[in-house]
Structure formats: structure tokens, C-alpha cells
Amino acid sequence: MAQNYRTSDTGTAHGRIMVATPIIRAGELILTETPLIEGDSRVSPADWEKSPFLNQTTSKTSNPVRTLNAAERQFFSELAGSGTTQYGRVKKNSFSESNDDETSMIVRIFRNINYINHSCLPNAIVYYNSEFARDPVTNEWEGRGILRAVKKPAIGDEINICYQTDQAWTPKRIESLSKQYGFTCECPACPKGIRETSEIVEYNVSVVRRAQMQVLYTVLLRHYPQNDAEQPAAIAVRILNDDDEDPQDSDPEIYGKSLEYLTLLEEEGIVDQRYVQALYFAAYFAHRAKRHDHAASFAG
Structure with missing residues (x-):
């Protein structure tokens, strides 16, 4: 499949972004990729939710990071939040979900998917290892992140996803995004x-x-x-x-x-x-x- 996106550096606080190169249809697959970093944070869902990333001083995610090669370590060091602890950088940039018994948060960081910025009115969605995202017979894409368009971005439009789909009420959503990720959303819904x-x-x-x-x-x-x-x-x-x-x-x-x-x-x-x-x-x-x-x- 021909690549239908590119990443570019904005030179602003937004950092690198992902944009559509041809017109992408709603429902179209944009990319799939395996996580660069994947592991157990050993942090409970409750603690993960309530603790601001800038205040973290622990290094609970060191094992997955330790396995990276030199180029991958460089990529990780340049992620947003590079002035914080390693744990803070992982928390700010990872896609996270609770483990099966809901005692700890599993975190994943991707090389390309991680360039996608937030919008409260997203034009794309990210799945991971989802029953809705993989072929039920071949199990294709198992263990991969899947980025798919949900709207039709025009050529040059930024591809974006919603980081916090559990918050609809605007004041709470703005507060939560600031606490979790350290930015104030500038989309049309904010x-x-x-x-x-x-x-x-x-x-x-x-x-x-x-x-x-x-x-x-x-x-x-x-x-x-x-x-x-x-x-x-x-x-x-x-x-x-x-x-x-x-x-x-x-x-x-x-x-x-x-x-x-x-x-x-x-x-x-x-x-x-x-x-x-x-x-x-x-x-x-x-x-x-x-x-x-x-x-x-x-x-x-």
C-alpha cells in the first residue's frame, strides 16, 4: 500500500506532525506499526490517572527503554516532555490501557503514530490489537497499532486523534488534557x-x-x-x-x-x-x- 501520509517538523510547540499526502477516505487505513516501546508501567490505573507527569521522579519504565538501540534511544529522548523524568516522558507520550486484572497500566510508544497530535474533533482513530482491527481468520495486525481515518482529511490536512475520549464536558476535558499532557488544546471545540x-x-x-x-x-x-x-x-x-x-x-x-x-x-x-x-x-x-x-x- 502506498504511503498516504508524511511527517514534518512545524518548528513550534506542536513539534512533528502527521499530514495527509493524498486525499484519504473515511474508513481508510493510514498505517500499522508495532510498538517501539511496550511494557508494564507497574503503576496502578488510579495512580496513573491522578498523578501529574511533571511530578514523577520514579523510573518504573526503565526495562522497556533499556532494550532500545542507539537510534531508538535518540528518538525517545526527543519526545515531548524530554525535560522530565523517563517515566514522565513515557506517560506523556504513550498509549496506555489497564492490564487484564486492572492492577497496572500497560504502555506503548510508536515511532510514527506518536507524531499524531490531539484534537477534540479528530479525523482519525488508533486501535491496538483490537478485535475490530484485525482479520478474524489470519489474525493480521495482531500486536500492531492501527491508524485509520474516520473523516476525510484533504491533502495537507493534519491527521489527529482524540487523546481523551472519556471526557466530553469542555472545562473538565481542558483541565484533564493540561494535567495529563501539559498543553491547552487549540481545536475548534476549545x-x-x-x-x-x-x-x-x-x-x-x-x-x-x-x-x-x-x-x-x-x-x-x-x-x-x-x-x-x-x-x-x-x-x-x-x-x-x-x-x-x-x-x-x-x-x-x-x-x-x-x-x-x-x-x-x-x-x-x-x-x-x-x-x-x-x-x-x-x-x-x-x-x-x-x-x-x-x-x-x-x-x-
Whole structure:
């Protein structure tokens, strides 16, 4: 596959960025790559979340870094946050998730994917080792990071992803990004992204919309199955096969809230993993509300 991106140095605080070279279609694969650094941080999810990276003085990630060759060490030393500790640099630049028993955070740093900056209105999404990202037969791309477009960036447009998809409410999102990564977002959904007076109205609408999204998400998540047997893909398969061994009625009002949440995401221009999850919400609650035709449509 021909490369459809390039990286370039902005000479600003944004550092190196990734831009589209041809027009990239929504859904198109941009790149896959194995992590340059991958390992257990030995830091609990709670501590990882609450501790500002600039205050860390430990070296809990030394083992993965120690295995790098000279060129890779140079790349690592030039990552954002190079004035902080090694742990701070890893925390600021890594893609992280909790391990299977949720006792520690697994961290991964990529050579190219790490050039991608944040936007609260992203045009791409990154998966890692996801059931949605690899071929179920060949297991192709297992153990690789996958970058895929969710919108259609034009030639020369910067490719960006959302670093914090769990925060919708604007003030909390801005605070969290600053605490975790040390920057203030300048995308159109944030105050620093406002360039024209006419954009203030849309920004204010966005703030209200995202606050509504946060409330709805909390409500929907409270009614959505959380155990391991009820993962999104499994739910979708059961709905499509109409194979529900434990049918439960759901208040149609909850299904209505799932549709409202989906609409707000569309109005806000969010079509990454949050939109996929919203489709699962709608499918699940439509199924519970006995709207099986709607459920099959969303699940498919």
C-alpha cells in the first residue's frame, strides 16, 4: 500500500506532525506499526490517572527503554516532555490501557503514530490489537497499532486523534488534557481554537452539547452490561442472531436517550470510537425495548 501520509517538523510547540499526502477516505487505513516501546508501567490505573507527569521522579519504565538501540534511544529522548523524568516522558507520550486484572497500566510508544497530535474533533482513530482491527481468520495486525481515518482529511490536512475520549464536558476535558499532557488544546471545540467572533456562538453551542453528552453517557453506561460476557461484539452478534437467553424489557425512555446521544455525537462531528460505542448503546437498548428492527440496523 502506498504511503498516504508524511511527517514534518512545524518548528513550534506542536513539534512533528502527521499530514495527509493524498486525499484519504473515511474508513481508510493510514498505517500499522508495532510498538517501539511496550511494557508494564507497574503503576496502578488510579495512580496513573491522578498523578501529574511533571511530578514523577520514579523510573518504573526503565526495562522497556533499556532494550532500545542507539537510534531508538535518540528518538525517545526527543519526545515531548524530554525535560522530565523517563517515566514522565513515557506517560506523556504513550498509549496506555489497564492490564487484564486492572492492577497496572500497560504502555506503548510508536515511532510514527506518536507524531499524531490531539484534537477534540479528530479525523482519525488508533486501535491496538483490537478485535475490530484485525482479520478474524489470519489474525493480521495482531500486536500492531492501527491508524485509520474516520473523516476525510484533504491533502495537507493534519491527521489527529482524540487523546481523551472519556471526557466530553469542555472545562473538565481542558483541565484533564493540561494535567495529563501539559498543553491547552487549540481545536475548534476549545476556547483557544476560536479565531473569529462568529465562532463564539458555535463554541458555546458545543459546550452545551458536550455537557448533554456527558450526562447521557453516564445514564446509558449505568444501564449497559459491564461484565466480560457482555462485550460490544458479543452483544451485536446476539442481537443480529436474535439469540437472547435472558431477555429483559427496558424502559423505552432509555432507548430514546441512546438515540439522543447518537444525534449529539453526529451534531458535534464525533465519529471515532465514541460513535461506535453509541451505536452499540442504541442497538442494545432498542433490543431491550423490543424494537428489534432498529436493533439489528444499529448492530449491523
